[in-house]
Amino acid sequence: MKRREFISAGGGAVLALPTDGLAQSAPIDVVKRFGFVADGRADNYAAFRRLADHATRVGGGRYVFPPGVYRVAQYRTTDAYQREAFLAQRPHEVANAVYKGCRNLEISGKGAVIRLNGRFHRSAKAKAGELLMGVFMPFELRRCQNVTISGFEIDGGVRDMTKDPNVTEAYAYLVALNGCRGVTLRDLHLHHSQTDAILLSDDAQLSGGRGIACRDIRIERVRCLNNARGGLAPLQVLGLICTDCEFSGSTFGTGRYGRHAPGFGVDVEPDRHLPAQVDTMTGNLHFERCTFRDNFSAFLAAYPHKYQGYLRLIDCQSSNANNAPNHMILCWPGAVLSGGRHEMGSGTVWTSWDAMRGGDLTIRDATFRGNGNFGIFHAHEGNRVTLERVTVIAAHTVPTFGAFPAIEGDPQGGQRNLVRGCRFIYPRARKAPQPQAEPTASFNHVICEGNRFETDLPAAGGASFTVMYHGDCRVVGDRFAGTRPGPQDSIRPNAVHDTRLPFSRA
Numbered sequence: 361m362k363r364r365e366f367i368s369a370g371g372g373a374v375l376a377l378p379t380d381g382l383a384q385s386a387p388i389d390v391v392k393r394f395g396f397v398a399d400g401r402a403d404n405y406a407a408f409r410r411l412a413d414h415a416t417r418v419g420g421g422r423y424v425f426p427p428g429v430y431r432v433a434q435y436r437t438t439d440a441y442q443r444e445a446f447l448a449q450r451p452h453e454v455a456n457a458v459y460k461g462c463r464n465l466e467i468s469g470k471g472a473v474i475r476l477n478g479r480f481h482r483s484a485k486a487k488a489g490e491l492l493m494g495v496f497m498p499f500e501l502r503r504c505q506n507v508t509i510s511g512f513e514i515d516g517g518v519r520d521m522t523k524d525p526n527v528t529e530a531y532a533y534l535v536a537l538n539g540c541r542g543v544t545l546r547d548l549h550l551h552h553s554q555t556d557a558i559l560l561s562d563d564a565q566l567s568g569g570r571g572i573a574c575r576d577i578r579i580e581r582v583r584c585l586n587n588a589r590g591g592l593a594p595l596q597v598l599g600l601i602c603t604d605c606e607f608s609g610s611t612f613g614t615g616r617y618g619r620h621a622p623g624f625g626v627d628v629e630p631d632r633h634l635p636a637q638v639d640t641m642t643g644n645l646h647f648e649r650c651t652f653r654d655n656f657s658a659f660l661a662a663y664p665h666k667y668q669g670y671l672r673l674i675d676c677q678s679s680n681a682n683n684a685p686n687h688m689i690l691c692w693p694g695a696v697l698s699g700g701r702h703e704m705g706s707g708t709v710w711t712s713w714d715a716m717r718g719g720d721l722t723i724r725d726a727t728f729r730g731n732g733n734f735g736i737f738h739a740h741e742g743n744r745v746t747l748e749r750v751t752v753i754a755a756h757t758v759p760t761f762g763a764f765p766a767i768e769g770d771p772q773g774g775q776r777n778l779v780r781g782c783r784f785i786y787p788r789a790r791k792a793p794q795p796q797a798e799p800t801a802s803f804n805h806v807i808c809e810g811n812r813f814e815t816d817l818p819a820a821g822g823a824s825f826t827v828m829y830h831g832d833c834r835v836v837g838d839r840f841a842g843t844r845p846g847p848q849d850s851i852r853p854n855a856v857h858d859t860r861l862p863f864s865r866a
Contacts, residue, residue, distance in 0.1 A: 398428020405434035412457035420464040425472035456497035469512035478517025494532035510546040516553035519615040539563035539572035557584035562596040586613035589620040608653035623656030630666035643669030652678035679703035704730025729753040736765035744771035804830035
């Protein structure tokens, strides 16, 4: 996977704590105080800058956007990592609305719409800053604490944007948190961003030194839809809870602009790690009742040696229309996926990654349905996977070779992978003439207990169904139902431990 070229932004000294009176003050109407105009036509660029400068100066505050459409006509043409000295020398340069060092900050939209201007072309040629062109960012927070942003719809304008095919992504997000702590994002609809809807990172790029990662971030009832690169990018964050959110349509619905790889719902992609680059590694991420639809990859976490703590996906759902690959890369040591249904299309659930050793991944009480070569794939040494009460459906529409699942990696140290109480369903290809390529389940270094394999493949016509237990498996109570097996149907691992029942015609 291509590493990002543009990474986090942030910086600025933490300001003094506001007084208790400020923290408890009445909300400020931004239309009356800062000159916002919510008619969908006026340019609110200067008003956004005034609001951010005021909140930074007083150290926080409570601000309310009345209902309406707040358009921003300005967009950036230079690097977004601007330090104060740069802006002081070029006061007319377009910059983001940056909140620095705020504590006790509340910004409420109450249904307000922020509409950004994306009517420009990004050229790969190094002239007039076209490569760096980016939308104005209404919420860029640096080292802020105790913050709530709620009730907005933000349209990133990418449908009006065009680019040369080889232009890289820019620093252009709808909400960017850099080195922030105790932030809640709630009831937001963030769509058509030039890159990602939400960035969680550190402030190393602007501070010029060791970064401070985000901490204790909550994202509740937030929809990130149709963004050109992805929905949520938790790069440098310790402690993240996402509940009842949707991360869908990444790289789809972006008009002529197209996409930036990898096209994710959520991508955990740490740029830095201890000890010299950032104060803490990324970790302790919890996703519950979240939905991932129509992304090239629903969830990515595949960067060795940069994680700590846990990763949990609880009762989440994922699917892709038109059989596009719905990959999930869950290569985080200690990750748990529990519950939910995942329509994988031609995608794969990857549960191990080269050079990442000693991590256990558990998948339980979930259903996976797909027609790629591998439904669940576990291959690398030193990693252990556990599948418990998992249903895997090989829903091929045309014949294909493959394994659902392929559990091949050796955990080493005398351990085995565990596949227990699972159900593996292998229907015939719905549109396939006979004979059909054989479907396969493949296990190596696995304890298999009480699993059930089902197929409706015909006994005649040259089709066969194979369950492969390689040498050091231990098999107890695996059962088979469906077509009577042919000579190629199974490879017995060890007669002492092979307590499988044969296929039945029932």
